[in-house]
Amino acid sequence: MREVTRVIKVFEYDELSDKAKQEVLSDTLCNINFYDTWWEDDGLLEMSQKELYDRNISSKEASKQMFEWEGIHFDIERDNFIQFKNLEVSNEGLFRKFLKLRGNTFSLMDFSFTGIQYTAGANTKLLINRKDEEKFSRYQLDVLNRAIDIFNDKVSQALKDIKSNAEYRSSEKGIKEAIEANEYEFMEDGSLYHKEENDV
Helix, strand or coil: CCCCCCCCCCECHHHCCHHHHHHHHHHHCCCCCCCCCCCCCCCCCCCCHHHHHHCCCCHHHHCCCCEECCEEEEECCCCCEEEEECCEECCHHHHHHHCCCCHHHHHHEEEEECCCCCCCCCCCCEEEEECCCCCCCHHHHHHHHHHHHHHHHHHHHHHHHHHHHHHHHCCHHHHHHHHHHHCCCECCCCCECCHHHHCC
16 A cells, blocks of 8 residues: 655635636636625615715714615616615604705605615605695795605615625625635635645
């Protein structure tokens, strides 16, 4: 009987050839940052610092959550939409200021949000109706249409944020960060080195 020792060359990412690096980025680990819930939906609909400043909202007041939802559905490729499942307002005072509405106008309105619709471009939208049987004045309609635009713009920005997140995760920089964080090593051809399988 004889024993044979096999020598395996193992490389860190920066030690690979340019061809092997491209193999890592385009095939071996191209989806490393896309696990089941890779997106971050916390804060997607919260106000930015600029929005808070424009509305004269204090940091203390802004620390309260404005919305709650059970999950999000989105498509950042073909259908290009984002929808918030069972979206609810958890702080009406903050919501009113976000929409730039006065208290007397806000008190007249009932509002809701569109439900889940698997349709291209169908983002979650704000729906506004009057509580009583009277009609809104022309001025009130203008103000409310502006409020609807403010909300729709916020939802559109949420979709853009998720797209930017995805683009970063699939970029060379994003993949390299994952490689460093997980201390991955590679074979000479750019395939992943599996330590448990190969180490004695």
